[in-house]
Amino acid sequence: MSTHLDGNVLGGELGELFTVDVTAATGRCASCGTVSAIAQTHVYTDGPGVVARCPACSGVMLRLVRGPGRAWLDVRGISCLQLALPGEP
Amino acid sequence: MAGAAVLGRLTWRVSTVTSVRDETATARTIALKIPGWPGHRAGQHVDVRLTSADGYSAQRSYSIASAPDGGQVELTVQRLPDGEVSPYLAQVLDAGDLLELRGPIGGWFVWEPAPAPVLLIAGGSGVVPLMAMIRARAATGTHSPFRLVYSVRAPGDAFYAAELAERQRGDDGLHVAYVYTRTTPPGWPVPPGRIGAGQLTAPGWTPDRSPAVFVCGPTGFVETAANLLVNAGHDPRMIKTERFGPSGGQS
Numbered sequence: 001m002s003t004h005l006d007g008n009v010l011g012g013e014l015g016e017l018f019t020v021d022v023t024a025a026t027g028r029c030a031s032c033g034t035v036s037a038i039a040q041t042h043v044y045t046d047g048p049g050v051v052a053r054c055p056a057c058s059g060v061m062l063r064l065v066r067g068p069g070r071a072w073l074d075v076r077g078i079s080c081l082q083l084a085l086p087g088e089p
Numbered sequence: 090m091a092g093a094a095v096l097g098r099l100t101w102r103v104s105t106v107t108s109v110r111d112e113t114a115t116a117r118t119i120a121l122k123i124p125g126w127p128g129h130r131a132g133q134h135v136d137v138r139l140t141s142a143d144g145y146s147a148q149r150s151y152s153i154a155s156a157p158d159g160g161q162v163e164l165t166v167q168r169l170p171d172g173e174v175s176p177y178l179a180q181v182l183d184a185g186d187l188l189e190l191r192g193p194i195g196g197w198f199v200w201e202p203a204p205a206p207v208l209l210i211a212g213g214s215g216v217v218p219l220m221a222m223i224r225a226r227a228a229t230g231t232h233s234p235f236r237l238v239y240s241v242r243a244p245g246d247a248f249y250a251a252e253l254a255e256r257q258r259g260d261d262g263l264h265v266a267y268v269y270t271r272t273t274p275p276g277w278p279v280p281p282g283r284i285g286a287g288q289l290t291a292p293g294w295t296p297d298r299s300p301a302v303f304v305c306g307p308t309g310f311v312e313t314a315a316n317l318l319v320n321a322g323h324d325p326r327m328i329k330t331e332r333f334g335p336s337g338g339q340s
Contacts, residue, residue, distance in 0.1 A: 003308050003309075003334055004308060004332070005308065005332045005333065005334055006330065006331065006332045007197075008134070008150075008195055008197065008198050008331045008332075009150055009333075011134070011194035011195045011196075012099060012135075012136035012148075012150065012191055012192070012194045015098065015099035015191070015194055016098060016099055016100075016191075017098070018098070019097055019098055021194075021195065021196030021197075023194075023195055023196060023197050024195075024196035024197040037197050038197075039195070039197035039198060039329075039331075040197075040330070084196075
């Protein structure tokens with residue numbers, strides 16, 4: 001098993017796709033139900049894409065592959081994502 | 090700060106190196122001027138992209154070391170012997186050169202000025218985003234008690250040592266404790282060793298004070314420190330961690 005980083009490292013890639021910071025969002029793992037900040041997920045970057053796993057059960061929560069002018073994002077491992085919307089009370 | 094909340098997708102920007110300075114024999118601080126920079130929050134990072142003449146590109150994440158200051162940003166880069174990006178940044182890049190980056194990145198591993206005590210735990214170059222927090226505390230006149238526990242291999246590996254010593258003078262709210270894992274300074278009271286529960290415990294930053302805790306370093310260091318903190322009674326929800334490593338991280 002290779003060494004993992006964490007979801008903080010996803011900020012740049014996800015920031016290309018979304019206008020709000022997704023690393024501070026919380027996601028519920030579709031496998032075990034644990035709610036974690038995306039920044040706390042365990043991230044493996046040594047494959048062709050990046051894989052973020054649940055820190056509690058290691059279930060795959062998010063996969064992201066980038067190609068020229070294109071991105072593939074698989075988030076079926078997150079059953080619900082809660083995002084803070086800046087500028088609203 | 091307010092500017093960092095502007096909604097928009099991240100795009101690559103071209104910055105200009107305004108100066109470089111050595112922090113240690115193998116690490117250097119790079120000061121950049123970034124046109125259109127929206128400002129940043131202490132703890133955030135940037136992605137740096139290098140592109141060669143044949144179109145091959147490599148990118149890495151580097152934490153911002155400086156307090157928010159308009160369009161000025163400082164990064165401190167540790168040169169890794171087999172790194173693909175860091176040797177160029179830490180040895181070749183010079184004032185006047187251009188550097189492609191995107192940011193500010195990250196909304197979770199950030200410190201916002203607040204009165205609560207803060208416990209910062211750094212392994213090696215993991216001190217960089219924590220230094221941004223220490224500098225932001227001073228720049229905003231925040232008086233919250235800050236304690237930095239900084240693990241380095243040897244005294245010569247410590248970034249910002251003179252500045253940290255200077256900042257501690259006349260500021261009894263800032264505490265800095267070093268942990269030496271390979272070589273200690275002469276006369277140091279304990280032999281070199283890895284970080285332990287004792288170094289993470291200090292009056293004022295005990296779990297009952299609910300300090301905000303930030304841990305940054307290599308993965309193994311972060312997990313060791315986080316486990317020690319949880320075992321000592323710190324609420325896991327108060328502990329924010331950032332791991333870096335050679336693969337896709339800071340290298």
